[in-house]
Amino acid sequence: MIRFSQVSKRYPSGHEALSHVSFTLVKGSFTFLTGHSGAGKSTLLKLISLSELATRGQVLVADKNLARLKGNRIAAYRRTIGTVFQEHKLLHDRTVEDNVALPLVVAGTDHSETQRRVRAALDKVGLLNKARRYPITLSGGEQQRVGIARAVVGRPQVILADEPTGNLDPALADEIMQLFLQFNQVDITVLIATHDYRHLERIRCGVLALSDGRLVSGEQDA
């Protein structure tokens, strides 16, 4: 599903955030991406969500070479990826349900279908009763869950999550991990960046470990 071959990313500042990273994630896999702060976790996820382009090497997702995508193809590709951002990135002048509906609205999904799927997604993250609230009136954990609902509402093939449990208490963090595991049950490929090692012990999954932009453990083929 996701294949990196000899991928390097150098930011315009000259800093090489990733160097010669190669790995393959098969469809339906569940993988943690770990590493110290500044190791390049967010950078790796941004290469997959096509916020950044690799400086060298190839990133293939569902057999598409991301470097080749242009214009509306980029937008169409992003609709197949659900991203949970490190800083929730919610729109504060829109209600929770409007925030969650955004990926469907941009995809041109019709109104009743949108309503239905938004409610289903909010139900899944346990926020159905707060659909009409504004994000600012929710706790940090609730905002994080709104972000998750928005990431899954478009039925993506891949879910990327950047520190989704970063500022949550352990019980809530476990709950959210359970959510991701549920999504994984329906054959969605899940990649989660975290430095909460507790999860690694409890959940059976693949691990990609980064250190200073190099892959130090994980599938090194390709």
Place this chain on the structure above:
Amino acid sequence: MPKQISVWLSRHLQVLFDTLGRLCKTPVTSVMTILVLAIAITLPMILYKIVDSLESVTANWIDNPRISLFLESGTDADNPDPVEFGQKLLQNPKIEDVQYISPEQGLAEFYNLDGFAEAIEALPSNPLPPLLIVVPATGRDNDATIILADELENMQGVDTAVYDQQWLNRLAAIVDLFQRGVLVLACLMGIGIVLVISNTVRLGIINRAAEIEIIDQVGGTHAFIRRPFLYAGALHCFFGALFAWGMTNMTLYLLASPVSRLASLYESDFMIGWISPGIALIVTAVAISLGLLASRFTVDRHLRKLKPG
């Protein structure tokens, strides 16, 4: 197919109402922007209307030249009777029509003009000569008309023949100048619209930068991101043009009575009239097109920054 059209329509209507809602949320800013646009559009419209009206009058005068034939005054036996003289002139193939204005008629006309009554009453006798207004058959052929005027002046009993082409030429030159002025003002209007809309859209983009970034991240196309800004540009211009139409007609209304007084001093029933709906429609269409162009250009400049780097 009809379903797709209704989906497309409902999506556009939603953006339209959303954009209208945003305009209403910041009423002071919106109204100020719209008024600036309206003023930019009003100036060339007013000048255009004045020039257009002037032109129709001068064209009428130029197309229908007149020679004023002042006959020798007094009851000299050598002088022909003005009416008979006129009949004789009509036999000239170069003359289409002759109209006699007696000294009494002439004086009466002056009497009715503003400010002349007292001066006329102070006169001991009627100083006006008999006047024949000659309509030449030469039409727009200016040179032929001048030759005819010379011939007429040399006839027995004629004092002077006045063919006041120079005055008309001057007027035509002034109209030309004003027409150029309309063009210049219209260009300035275009530049003004583009600048105002670019700036408005630029501020809108800054206000909604976070939203644009998120929409881009969740897979919104550039067309989707662009749409509300295109509507904002078009709506501002639409309301600007609407206000401009109102402001122009109001100005023309305020000008109407002094203009008709001035025109009556020139013995003309010149009137400026109103901006026709046709012209208003064209101006609105041009303004909206410029607004769309300016917002499209401004959004695209921002969208280039969203490309993955």
